[in-house]
Amino acid sequence: MTPEISPPSKPSAPGAAARGAGQPSRTQPPKTGTGTSLALLIAVLITGPACLYAVYAAPLSMRTEVAWGSGAAAFLLCVTAAVAARNILAARALRAIVAQKDAETDADRAVAAHFADVIVPILVQRLRAGASAQTALAAVPTVTNNTHQRVLHSLANEVHRGEGLRAAAMAACANAAGRVQALATSMAADLRDLEHKYSDEEVLGDLLHLDHRTAQTGRLADSIAVLTGARTGRRWAKPIVMESILRGAMGRISGYQRVRLHSSCELAIAGHAAEGVMHALAELMDNAANFSPPTSEVHVYVEEASAGVIITIEDGGLVMGEVALQRAQQAVSNESLDLTNLSGTRLGLAVVGRLARKHNLSVSFRPSAHGGTGVLLMVPQTLITQPKRETQSMTREPAAAPLPPSGGISQAPRQRPLESVSERSLETRIPAQETPRTANDLPKRTRSVSAPSAAAPESPALSPPAASESSESSASTEPSPEHAPAGETDGGLPKRRRGQTLAAAQRRTASASADRAAEPARSAEHSGSRFGAFRRAVQGGSSAQEQKPDDSSSVSPAPSSSRPEDNTE
Amino acid sequence: MKRPGRDDDPDRLYTVTGGRSRSETDAFDLVTLVVGECEPAAGMQSEHASILRICRSPTAVVEIASDLGLPVSIVRILLGDLHAAGRITARHPRTPATADQLPDPEILKQVLVGLRNL
Incomplete structure (x- = not known):
């Protein structure tokens, strides 16, 4: 009924009820008073004449008793009427108050529902999206209810603080996980190096064990990183x-x-x-x-x-x-x-x-x-x-094939300028055989051609066995022995190669034979050079440095140190 | 040159050997020549397949190891597997024996000199 009663929200409803109950009791008496007095007046007005008439109509001897009796009856009647009237009026007033209170409660309930269902979710959503407490409060519809406003303020502050804590905790977790990831990754790399370094089986076993543990650590760190929204470990x-x-x-x-x-x-x-x-x-x-x-x-x-x-x-x-x-x-x-x-x-x-x-x-x-x-x-x-076929085994595969020309494929681009002029016929034959194979093994070709500097440390390691194998299988006519010096000079550094002694012997024999086949005119010199190769093969190639510079059999731009024995004489 | 975390492949060595760190057999030392007895088949472990490809002609254990980029101990375990499966055979170099059988270098030198004088 009054504006000052509506503000209390649900929690304070008992107090409001108490106040509401006390107020009508104060405001009611005037109303019931007038009504009661009116009823009393009417009763007096009715009973008074009735009493007077009764007294007057009664015989004289009975008049006193009648007067007393009618007076008492009239008084009782008046009192009863007054009380009844008052009660009726009071009940009516209370009923009205109850109805009013019901209406107020319904309105309050609607406001509270709106507050809970609309305003608070909006606020929380804004806060979760990262808004500050003030921004979020400004964004929600205005709340007239004072209590609701207070609730909203404290809620905003609390949620904002919680969000801040959550974000900080997530960031800390992600950061820590990232660091553990980095550590685990570098540790795995270290362990891999160590595994290559120590060949002892005991040590290797322990290293593998540690490696395994490190990998599990890394996975756990990766998991935490994924859950906290950080980036995954390595790329x-x-x-x-x-x-x-x-x-x-x-x-x-x-x-x-x-x-x-x-x-x-x-x-x-x-x-x-x-x-x-x-x-x-x-x-x-x-x-x-x-x-x-x-x-x-x-x-x-x-x-x-x-x-x-x-x-x-x-x-x-x-x-x-x-x-x-x-x-x-x-x-x-x-x-x-x-x-x-x-x-x-x-x-x-x-x-x-x-x-x-x-x-x-x-x-x-x-x-x-x-x-x-x-x-x-x-x-x-x-x-x-499709995988990049770049692993060494893939590259080596054609080189290790028993076909004689295949040994020269990987080094063919570099080999060609080193070949002698008189070996043209062989040279023209080799590309014809090499073209389809390089087309099949495209990555290998790019590796040896486009990145010679990167491939240089590896290619010499690959080429000598290829050369030796191919020269082993068909040594007499193919220029494949020339690959090895090509690989070496291309690398720029002298490299110790696998099976050097044996391969050198075979290569020299083969190259001598190749030269003989290619240049039959110089067979006298070459018979000598073949024996020179034979001698060096027996002596382990130790005398390979005693050669003169190249004369005519090779147009090699870089004088190769491992193949000059063709021209020893 | 190699940055940490950029090592070439993600598989660790213990997964290559299934957790073993020592080979059961002593058949392989560093210079044992290994010869493949069959072609790589599909579904084979890639290292085994690579070894079989490499060993189409006799290849020393160290060469295989350097080709695969794996430690020799690991390669020996892999070779042991292949050996047990009968896919490779091992040939031990008999250096002392062959050295004994080789002609004396002095004789060869004399032959050489004689030939040069022809």
């Missing part, structure tokens, strides 16, 4: 072949020895996504290994499909129930990042979910043929590339 600059992906994933879990890989997939995963895929696979493998008996194996299959590559991880553990499967599925496909229901030890699926969203992987669970649970991870086609 690979080149596509990673599937086998390395699987082994990289496998190497990061504790039970890696139980993982069996069944993959003949030759594809690679693009460098930017390789780490994420590896990490997701590692988490899934870890789950599979942890939730299966310690003696059972975890099998990993790779299957190429049109949509991408499907990697299946199957364990022989307990079959996950329908509910558990659904929960796992939900964990990996959960849209919003919710860290609240993460326990400390079950980070895996949440990490997989984050990574799957980031790289557009799809993960699904199903019962496994091995009796346990199978996880399917599909890597989309956009992340699949």
Whole structure:
């Protein structure tokens, strides 16, 4: 009824009720007073004449009694009428007040509902989005209710502070995780160097153990980084072949020895996504290994499909129930990042979910043929590339092939200017054979041509055996022995090569034969040079420095130190 | 030249050997010549396949190790696997024996001189 009663909100309702109850009792008496007095007056007006008439009508002897009796009756009647009137009036007034209060309560309730359902969510949303408390308060609709305003202010401040704390904690976690990642990465690199350095099996075993521990540490740090929204550990600059992906994933879990890989997939995963895929696979493998008996194996299959590559991880553990499967599925496909229901030890699926969203992987669970649970991870086609065939074994493969000309392929671009003029016929034959092969092995060609300086430390190490092998197999007619000096002078530094003594002997023999075949006119000199080569072969090539400069058989721009014996005489 | 964290491939050495750090067999020392007995098959571990490719002609263990870029101990474990599976054979160089059988260098020198004088 009055404006000062409405402000109290629900919590203070009892007080308002008390006040509301007290107020009518104060304001009511005038009303009921007038009504009562009016009723009393009417009663007096009616009963007074009635009494007088009764007294007057009664016989004289009875008049006194009648007067007393009628007077008493009239008085009682008046009192009763007055009381009844007062009560009726009071009840009516109270009923009106109750109705008014009901209306007020309804209005309050509506305001409170609006406050709770609209205003507070808007405020919290603004604060979560990073607004400051004042900005968020200014953004919400104005609240007239004083109590609501106070509630809103304290709420804004608290939520803002909480958000600040959360962000700070996340940043600190991400920062720490990043540093642990960096440490683990550099430690892994150090360990790899040490593993190459120490050949003792005991030491190597310990180093491998440490390496494994470091890899697990790195995975944990990666997990924390993923969950805190930091960037993933390292980025690979080149596509990673599937086998390395699987082994990289496998190497990061504790039970890696139980993982069996069944993959003949030759594809690679693009460098930017390789780490994420590896990490997701590692988490899934870890789950599979942890939730299966310690003696059972975890099998990993790779299957190429049109949509991408499907990697299946199957364990022989307990079959996950329908509910558990659904929960796992939900964990990996959960849209919003919710860290609240993460326990400390079950980070895996949440990490997989984050990574799957980031790289557009799809993960699904199903019962496994091995009796346990199978996880399917599909890597989309956009992340699949062909691997760069750049590894040494790939490069070496054609070089080690028994075909005589193939030995010269990798060095052919450099070899050609070194060949003698009289060997033109051979030279023209070699490119004819070499062209299709280099077309097949395109990366190898780019490696030897476009990056000679980078390939220089490696190529000489590769070429001598190739040369020796090819000269071994068909030494007499091919110019392949010339590759070795070419590789050496191209590297710029004298390099000790594998099997030097034997290879040198064979190469010299072969080159002598080649020269003889190419230049039969100088056979007298060459018979001598062949014996010179023979002698040096027996003596281990120790006298290889006693040669004169080249005369005519070679137009080599750089005098090669390992092949001058052709011209010894 | 090599930045940390940029090492060439993500697979660690213990995954290459399945956690083993010592080879079961003593058949391989550094200069043992290894000969592949079969062609690499699909589904083979890539190191095994590479070894078989390298060993199409006799190759020493150290050469294989340097080609693969792996420590010799690891290569010996891998070679042990292949050896146990019968995919490679090992030939030990018999240097002392052959050195004994070689003609005396002095005789050869004399032959050489004689030939030059022809």
